[in-house]
Amino acid sequence: MRADRLVSLMLLLQSRPKLTAGDLARELQVSERTIHRDLDSLSSSGVPVYATRGASGGVALVEGWKTQLTGLNRAELQALAAIGGAPGRLGDLGLSGPLRSGLVKLAAALPALQQPALEYARQRLHVDASGWFTAKDEVPHLELLREAAWQNQRVSLTYRDFDGKRSRRVVEPYALVLKADRWYLVAGTEAGVRVYRGSRIAGAKVRAETFERPERFDLPAFWREWCSKFLEKRARYEVTLRLTPEAEAALRHMRPPADGVRFDEGREEGGRKTVVVDFERESIALGQLCEVMRGFEVVGPEELRARLIALASAVLTAHPS
16 A cells, blocks of 8 residues: 555665665665655655656755654553554455555654564563354455455445355445454445344455445444344344363353353253253254263253154164174
């Protein structure tokens, strides 16, 4: 992007006494004409850059002029060091590289006395945002959606619902949101603003036409309200279980911490606890209980109990002792 190139150009001029337009063009991999336009932009924004002609000429900053950040305090240095170690899911957007290079430029602009302090912080604070033993959602169209949202271009989506049914629609991408390691697309539609889970977007194609983003749309405010409404209207599938302590521990372990509200405290009966667990859907309940394998009894609903009995019978039939 041009803003990124202008910062790089300014730092190059700051680091070397004089460079030709050709030198700068090769460094930044653009044409000399682009360099001249960028130099004009720097000059008009107040950066004291000048050019001299002749064999020893070139482009330079006024002697003694430097741009640098105001000195950072200890906590700000620690935060900067931690961000540098945690590009995380920005890689899905193609932004982990730009994040690192941007932080290098930011660090280069620090006062010289604070350069060792930043490295000191890097060696004492590291953030690894990846999870253990969890498969991340694959969202192959994120870079396309990011660019479409940035350019206000409509997109044709092929979308799968929870049951795998596909549908096609045209949307106006407003933003991408990362929540709990999952990407979501916030988009305008004929029916209003909607949210689409990124991993269910089976196809995406940018259209030629652009759209006008609503002036009063505020992403953080919308997201807070949407999350609140989602929790209120989420699907429920409550299952009453009798569990041994081992089965309860196994089930709680596989349930995300945020789902703790869906697991009531229950009551003790002869070494087993009777609890009610909201699995959201029957298919989720079936899959997670099969992982627990032993130490549980489904009290209700009867349909789930019958499905588990039929499944167990089929497995025994296929694997006679």
